[in-house]
Amino acid sequence: MSVVLAIETSCDETAVSVVRNGVEVLSNVVSSQIDLHAKFGGVVPEVASRAHLESLELVVNQAITDAGIAVEEIGAVAATHGPGLIGALLVGVSAAKALALAWGVPYVGVNHMEGHLFAALLQEPNLPLPAVVLLVSGGHTMIVHMKQLGSYEIVGSTIDDAAGEAFDKVARYLGLGYPGGPIIDRLAVDGDPAAISFPRAMPGELDFSFSGLKTAVVNYVRKEPSTSNEDIAASFQQAVVDVLVDKTLSAARQVGAASACLGGGVAANSALRSRFVEACNEAEISYLVPEREFCTDNAAMIASAAQWRLDNDGSTPLDAGANPSLKLV
Numbered sequence: 001m002s003v004v005l006a007i008e009t010s011c012d013e014t015a016v017s018v019v020r021n022g023v024e025v026l027s028n029v030v031s032s033q034i035d036l037h038a039k040f041g042g043v044v045p046e047v048a049s050r051a052h053l054e055s056l057e058l059v060v061n062q063a064i065t066d067a068g069i070a071v072e073e074i075g076a077v078a079a080t081h082g083p084g085l086i087g088a089l090l091v092g093v094s095a096a097k098a099l100a101l102a103w104g105v106p107y108v109g110v111n112h113m114e115g116h117l118f119a120a121l122l123q124e125p126n127l128p129l130p131a132v133v134l135l136v137s138g139g140h141t142m143i144v145h146m147k148q149l150g151s152y153e154i155v156g157s158t159i160d161d162a163a164g165e166a167f168d169k170v171a172r173y174l175g176l177g178y179p180g181g182p183i184i185d186r187l188a189v190d191g192d193p194a195a196i197s198f199p200r201a202m203p204g205e206l207d208f209s210f211s212g213l214k215t216a217v218v219n220y221v222r223k224e225p226s227t228s229n230e231d232i233a234a235s236f237q238q239a240v241v242d243v244l245v246d247k248t249l250s251a252a253r254q255v256g257a258a259s260a261c262l263g264g265g266v267a268a269n270s271a272l273r274s275r276f277v278e279a280c281n282e283a284e285i286s287y288l289v290p291e292r293e294f295c296t297d298n299a300a301m302i303a304s305a306a307q308w309r310l311d312n313d314g315s316t317p318l319d320a321g322a323n324p325s326l327k328l329v
Contacts, residue, residue, distance in 0.1 A: 004076045006303035009052045009092030010084025010112045012043045016059045017299035018067035022307030023125045027066035028300045031055045038178050049087035056095055078306030081109035082326025089322035097318050106315030108306040113328040116263035119294040119301040128258035128286050134248040137264035138164030141208050143251045149308055152329050155251050156206030163240055164266045166210035170217050170236055174229055184233045185269050191234030198239040206251050213239055241272045245279045259286040267295040
């Protein structure tokens with residue numbers, strides 16, 4: 001049996017997980033920094049790095065305790081080494097290397113986006129491949145053709161704002177607070193998604209654009225200031241979800257995918273999850289929607305990807321650094 005302890009500090013979540021054989025999650029601890037950044041309306045890199053430093057040791061100890069294992073049972077230590085905030089990444093990478101040296105085990109650097117792809121395997125190790133994965137978050141929006149584990153092609157991506165970024169910007173304009181995604185999701189429950197006909201950009205293509213949609217919301221609110229935030233939230237969210245789901249299913253047809261999956265923080269959105277399932281059922285394609293704890297930033301997905309990388313590529317050299325602009329392919 002192989003046990004990996006993984007650290008995820010790419011942005012504003014200090015996360016540590018212990019996973020056996022790449023799929024059995026023994027512990028998954030996340031220390032959120034939302035309250036620290038909310039007053040600034042977004043993530044402050046220096047604040048994030050400092051918070052990681054302050055909490056990481058406690059989170060590591062908690063993850064090991066929750067896993068119910070001895071340190072001697074840990075066979076490798078992994079960390080997200082990109083993409084992300086460089087200061088935040090360095091905290092996790094440095095800690096992982098130190099632990100690997102102290103425990104005499106391999107170190108594995110993991111691509112954060114590949115981690116999101118492996119999140120699906122935590123629930124379905126035998127996921128039918130090839131698959132298309134809609135990887136959608138505050139920093140990334142892309143459709144990935146997962147031909148097989150470790151072999152990827154990006155068939156669609158945003159040309160401007162990521163979907164999560166659009167949620168945050170619209171929420172900020174409406175004065176709703178941060179982070180915008182969960183707030184808009186909650187408000188939309190009491191709104192009418194058909195109240196306002198917001199644009200769906202770039203029809204017929206697999207790439208995304210959300211900048212125009214954000215501008216459309218701003219222009220509409222200026223013209224119709226009496227419109228309820230609930231209707232605005234529901235209509236905006238529906239426009240985003242329609243585009244995300246339609247393009248993902250179109251990609252699945254084009255590449256002949258055996259299954260379709262969601263990944264990334266925006267995959268926790270309730271409207272996206274329900275519409276995705278509905279569309280996959282209509283298209284008669286196998287699908288997987290990870291549990292919410294594996295959609296948002298977490299270390300279990302990093303451990304899963306690390307196990308595969310360790311088995312197939314070996315360990316990462318200890319002189320390898322962090323790369324804030326690391327690409328998936």
